[in-house]
Amino acid sequence: MENSMLAAVYKGTPEIELIETKIPEIRSNEVLLKVNAAGICGTDLRILKSGHRRIPDGARIVLGHEVSGEIAGVGSQVIWPKVGMRISVAPNMGCGYCGRCVQGFTQLCGNYFSFGVVIDGAFAQYMRIPSAAIEQGNLAEIAEHVTYEEAAMVEPLSCVFRGLMACRPQPSETVLIIGAGAIGLMFVQLAKMLGARVIVSSRNDERSQQSKRFGADLTFNPKEEDFHEAVFSATGGQGADIAIVAAPSSQAQTNAIEVLAHHGRVNFFGGLPQGNEITPVNANMVHYKELFITGTTGSSIREYRTALSLVDSGQVEVASLVTHRFPLGQIAEAFQVARSKEGIKTIVLPNY
Numbered sequence: 001m002e003n004s005m006l007a008a009v010y011k012g013t014p015e016i017e018l019i020e021t022k023i024p025e026i027r028s029n030e031v032l033l034k035v036n037a038a039g040i041c042g043t044d045l046r047i048l049k050s051g052h053r054r055i056p057d058g059a060r061i062v063l064g065h066e067v068s069g070e071i072a073g074v075g076s077q078v079i080w081p082k083v084g085m086r087i088s089v090a091p092n093m094g095c096g097y098c099g100r101c102v103q104g105f106t107q108l109c110g111n112y113f114s115f116g117v118v119i120d121g122a123f124a125q126y127m128r129i130p131s132a133a134i135e136q137g138n139l140a141e142i143a144e145h146v147t148y149e150e151a152a153m154v155e156p157l158s159c160v161f162r163g164l165m166a167c168r169p170q171p172s173e174t175v176l177i178i179g180a181g182a183i184g185l186m187f188v189q190l191a192k193m194l195g196a197r198v199i200v201s202s203r204n205d206e207r208s209q210q211s212k213r214f215g216a217d218l219t220f221n222p223k224e225e226d227f228h229e230a231v232f233s234a235t236g237g238q239g240a241d242i243a244i245v246a247a248p249s250s251q252a253q254t255n256a257i258e259v260l261a262h263h264g265r266v267n268f269f270g271g272l273p274q275g276n277e278i279t280p281v282n283a284n285m286v287h288y289k290e291l292f293i294t295g296t297t298g299s300s301i302r303e304y305r306t307a308l309s310l311v312d313s314g315q316v317e318v319a320s321l322v323t324h325r326f327p328l329g330q331i332a333e334a335f336q337v338a339r340s341k342e343g344i345k346t347i348v349l350p351n352y
């Protein structure tokens with residue numbers, strides 16, 4: 001069929017269905033993106049496993065929110081972008097007029113909508129881009145030297161940037177990063193860039209090696225060493241100034257608080273599975289050490305653009321994080337690999 005495309009649809013079950021469907025039609029104020037790279041994120045895995053608060057029962061949705069591609073069509077009223085432009089896409093749109101939106105936090109809007117969760121996303125050959133995404137600055141043109149795969153990594157990098165800045169890192173502070181997947185490894189790079197000393201806790205020795213390559217000063221495996229002891233001995237008994245929990249683990253959250261220094265800050269960066277959302281916290285430790293507990297989710301457009309410029313300028317290296325690539329027809333295998341934690345980042349290439 002001439003006007004058809006391949007799309008991977010989530011239907012509320014752990015299996016994604018590959019279908020042939022019509023290429024989305026666009027209105028006069030919308031554009032059509034030909035998807036060239038789409039990253040598989042922990043959020044996608046979590047949706048397949050236990051759904052999402054914004055996806056109602058019975059809904060069918062194309063997942064995928066880490067996306068780059070080429071403009072394949074523009075509506076008659078669209079001034080920018082132009083057909084053929086290479087684009088990376090920030091996934092979250094807001095209503096545009098509430099307090100959080102005007103502050104620039106469209107991703108925290110009460111009526112936010114996002115590609116791959118609320119509207120159809122990137123695991124398809126084409127993606128419809130609504131006018132809000134154009135008007136709110138979600139589309140960014142990428143330079144010739146930035147690959148589509150790198151551009152697809154900008155979204156997770158922007159979330160990492162937001163996550164680290166929320167902890168107000170200072171040069172020479174110690175940052176503990178729990179988990180060394182793609183996210184953890186981006187935290188390592190950014191924390192080093194900001195002058196921190198970086199400790200990584202990972203159960204996966206191969207990933208520990210990777211984190212060293214990105215500049216981690218010290219790594220340890222909590223399966224082999226006592227977590228608390230390892231952090232305190234690495235910090236002269238003081239504890240970490242900042243702890244990032246980049247793993248979906250309640251136990252890791254509890255542990256992170258227990259190894260913070262005075263005025264330490266922790267970011268519960270990874271969401272917990274639905275139904276397992278309660279984490280025990282040593283409240284007296286928070287009290288006597290004057291700790292800060294925060295979490296971050298997504299990123300603002302401004303943070304997205306900063307992340308893009310970090311990739312564009314080569315200050316952050318994301319290309320080598322991509323270890324697996326699959327055509328859309330093999331998306332089931334792609335998810336299998338992402339789930340198995342073999343390698344680091346798995347990318348789907350829908351028009352490969």
Ligand SMILES: [Zn+2]
Nearest residue numbers: 041043066156
């Ligand atoms: Zn993501």
Ligand SMILES: [Zn+2]
Nearest residue numbers: 095098101109
């Ligand atoms: Zn809003």
